[in-house]
Amino acid sequence: MNNRRTKWHYLLVLLLLSIMNSVYADSQPEIVFEKFWIVAAPDVARSTAGYGVIKNKGDVADTLINIRCDMAMIMLHKTEITSGMAKMIHQSNSVIEAHSELLLEPMSFHLMFMDITPANFSEGKQITVKFEFETSGVSEVNMTVKANNY
Amino acid sequence: MLKKLVILLFISLLSVQISHAEGDELPLFSGIGGSFSAVDADGKAVEFSDFEGQVVVLSFGYTNCADICPFTLGYLARLYSKLTEEEQTKVQIIFVTIDPEYDTPGHLKQFIGHFNSDFVGLSGSKEQIDYIVSLFQAKYQKLSVLNTVPTKNIRRVTPKLFSDESDEEDKASLYSHSVTLYLIDKSGFTRSLEYTGTPVDEFVSKIRGLINE
Ligand SMILES: [Cu+2]
Numbered sequence: 001m002n003n004r005r006t007k008w009h010y011l012l013v014l015l016l017l018s019i020m021n022s023v024y025a026d027s028q029p030e031i032v033f034e035k036f037w038i039v040a041a042p043d044v045a046r047s048t049a050g051y052g053v054i055k056n057k058g059d060v061a062d063t064l065i066n067i068r069c070d071m072a073m074i075m076l077h078k079t080e081i082t083s084g085m086a087k088m089i090h091q092s093n094s095v096i097e098a099h100s101e102l103l104l105e106p107m108s109f110h111l112m113f114m115d116i117t118p119a120n121f122s123e124g125k126q127i128t129v130k131f132e133f134e135t136s137g138v139s140e141v142n143m144t145v146k147a148n149n150y
Numbered sequence: 151m152l153k154k155l156v157i158l159l160f161i162s163l164l165s166v167q168i169s170h171a172e173g174d175e176l177p178l179f180s181g182i183g184g185s186f187s188a189v190d191a192d193g194k195a196v197e198f199s200d201f202e203g204q205v206v207v208l209s210f211g212y213t214n215c216a217d218i219c220p221f222t223l224g225y226l227a228r229l230y231s232k233l234t235e236e237e238q239t240k241v242q243i244i245f246v247t248i249d250p251e252y253d254t255p256g257h258l259k260q261f262i263g264h265f266n267s268d269f270v271g272l273s274g275s276k277e278q279i280d281y282i283v284s285l286f287q288a289k290y291q292k293l294s295v296l297n298t299v300p301t302k303n304i305r306r307v308t309p310k311l312f313s314d315e316s317d318e319e320d321k322a323s324l325y326s327h328s329v330t331l332y333l334i335d336k337s338g339f340t341r342s343l344e345y346t347g348t349p350v351d352e353f354v355s356k357i358r359g360l361i362n363e
Contacts, residue, residue: 045216048220087293148221
């Protein structure tokens with residue numbers, strides 16, 4: 001009798017947990033920014049790149065709809081190499097699926113800072129970038145400008 | 151007896167080693183490369199033959215390229231640092247701009263100096279550049295207007311005299327371009343086509359092979 005009741009309790013807790021879980025699961029993507037940095041620009045450069053990882057730890061996909069930076073014109077680019085030719089392609093509305101990530105690295109996806117004043121993008125400087133996601137809204141990410149040791 | 155065996159084994163190993171080295175000898179790419187003239191970062195006219203006797207790694211790019219060119223030059227700087235000082239005197243890393251209009255010699259010098267001041271930046275007239283590009287069977291193309299950026303605030307142009315001309319939009323272009331790294335021997339022949347992804351040690355040993363030829 002006593003044993004049976006414990007079993008029922010156990011099942012009830014499990015049921016509650018799974019309901020709670022599904023409620024939360026449907027609610028939110030969870031966007032996390034990791035390891036972002038910007039390449040220190042040579043004095044004469046008018047553009048430079050930023051790299052890092054954007055993770056979606058949530059159960060729902062989210063879309064990157066806008067990127068802004070007070071210090072430069074900024075875009076998400078992707079370098080694609082086809083038959084020995086490198087081409088930069090502007091990416092708009094990038095979807096980051098649930099439990100996946102967008103890796104920004106050299107010769108692939110990168111934040112492209114254009115129309116820059118090189119002095120603002122010298123080693124040690126901090127740059128704030130605002131990422132706007134469709135569901136998650138705007139996140140501010142601070143990035144340090146580092147020497148290009150790759 | 152054992153001693154003899156060891157010696158024999160040693161000799162056979164040695165011969166395997168030698169034949170292996172012969173198998174690794176780099177082929178000759180006919181039709182890729184050749185002599186050309188350009189302008190160096192000090193504004194002086196140069197001939198490709200000026201580099202004869204040195205092993206050359208030649209690449210194409212432009213300074214406004216934020217991702218791949220700085221990455222490639224960083225990679226080449228890493229590669230170069232793996233060579234001994236003596237080897238470095240026998241190697242020349244050359245970066246040829248495909249945007250000579252913006253990449254003036256002085257501009258190139260500063261850009262290259264950011265990576266390694268030993269590197270040579272080459273510019274020239276558009277005709278000169280186009281000829282070099284065709285010699286190496288390379289390509290470049292200006293990207294669409296959508297990708298171009300006004301640089302009014304950055305490029306310090308001398309003020310124009312006519313007011314109607316000052317409206318002219320000053321654009322910094324983005325290009326797609328060949329990313330091959332041409333490994334050229336001391337006689338000016340292209341011997342290997344590499345990429346920024348080539349493992350540094352592998353690339354260094356190919357350069358050493360050509361230095362010792
Ligand atoms: Cu880009």
